[in-house]
Amino acid sequence: MADWHLYILECVDNSLYTGITTDLAKRIKLHNEGKASKYTRSKRPVKMVYSETFKSGRAARKREAGIKKLSRSDKLILIAR
Numbered sequence: 001m002a003d004w005h006l007y008i009l010e011c012v013d014n015s016l017y018t019g020i021t022t023d024l025a026k027r028i029k030l031h032n033e034g035k036a037s038k039y040t041r042s043k044r045p046v047k048m049v050y051s052e053t054f055k056s057g058r059a060a061r062k063r064e065a066g067i068k069k070l071s072r073s074d075k076l077i078l079i080a081r
Contacts, residue, residue, distance in 0.1 A: 004021070005021055005053055006018070006020050006051065006067065007020070007021070007027070007051045008051070009040065009047065010048075011043035016075050018064055022057075024051065031046045032045050
């Protein structure tokens with residue numbers, strides 16, 4: 001079973017995007033090709049600034065939901081750690 005990855009991207013406009021995947025390198029590549037999400041399509045290039053690894057998709061989705069509820073300043077604190 002593949003590991004799941006939660007990631008935070010910094011977009012060219014300095015906005016932050018949070019997502020999950022089982023193939024982190026491929027997903028970042030797709031974001032930068034404009035093929036991964038509608039949000040990042042017009043905000044390229046993106047760079048990964050944070051990631052966590054999980055054994056299950058359920059755990060990754062739960063963490064993703066929690067991070068998406070954080071304020072931008074709280075996300076920046078998380079990234080800086």
